[in-house]
Amino acid sequence: MEVLGDAWSLIVLRDIVFGGRRHFRELLAGNDEGIASNVLASRLRNLVDNELLTRDGATRGQRATYSLTEAGIQTVPVMVALGTWGMHHRPTSHALTVRARILAESPDLVDDLIDQLREIHLGVPRPHPERPLASARLQQAFEAAMEASGP
Amino acid sequence: MEVLGDAWSLIVLRDIVFGGRRHFRELLAGNDEGIASNVLASRLRNLVDNELLTRDGATRGQRATYSLTEAGIQTVPVMVALGTWGMHHRPTSHALTVRARILAESPDLVDDLIDQLREIHLGVPRPHPERPLASARLQQAFEAAMEASGP
DSSP states (O other), X not given: OTTTSBHHHHHHHHHHHHHOOOSHHXXXXXXXXXOOHHHHHHHHHHHHHTTSEEEOOOOTTSOOOEEEOHHXXXXXXXXXXXXXXXXXXXXXXXXXXXXXXXXXHOHHHHHHHHHHHHHHHHOOOOSOTTSOOHHHHHHHHHHHHHHHTOO | OTTTSBHHHHHHHHHHHHHOOOSHHXXXXXXXXXXXXXXXXXXXXHHHHTTSEEEOXXXXXXXXXXXXXXXXXTTHHHHHHHHHHHHXXXXXXXXXXXXXXXXXXXXXXHHHHHHHHIIIIIOOOOSOTTSOOHXXXXXXXXXXXXXXXXX
């Protein structure tokens, strides 16, 4: 709880997992909650120190890339549980509710997303390369659900 | 995440759910992490404001009782997911690992624990009153596992 019991750390992990962002500037510019630059820097440092992320060896001034560790990837089920809870018990946007519902109802998709993250971040080949990418399936299910629910 | 992304709030909820504590003094005295009195007071207020807890109408100086709401009870799966993650990816005590494993491997026990919490906190009768209490089954499984793993 000391590591994951921090809203900004979870938000940064979520943006890496579901937003595919790996660089400081993308994480800063793409964050919906408007995370401040110094908060993002401190949370990334904290996540690296706690071994949920690694940072490649880019020296100062270069564009460092962050990668999830296995412990970082395994926060996905925690985020799915949090999303399921929020969908039922918090006022939230329609888009977030739709995404949370897809993940809550598709344990196989979550498993494949974990495998996809292992391939991207750890270089471990996916065990089911014949299946379309989990990220693409999530996006497709999301668009279909948004369309079905009207404009 | 604004509500649950706070380590102390999660710890207070955990002590209410798994420790059966309902009063300020019990929560303060029984907390393993040594929560400070002012931190406990602010987190309880925050959990009431966010409708995860209700506080009975005891006036100042009286011994108020806190009850979980349905939204508070539904944080149990989030806590189980967090416990499963911590068991694999954090240094933690043997006792905590044993408890987390029992919960991770027993979805039925978690469901019955949720029903038991609804009975205690919301007055909703358990749908399976013929089954032994989930809290007792958890305690029994815990003691058996601790005994099996030796002194």
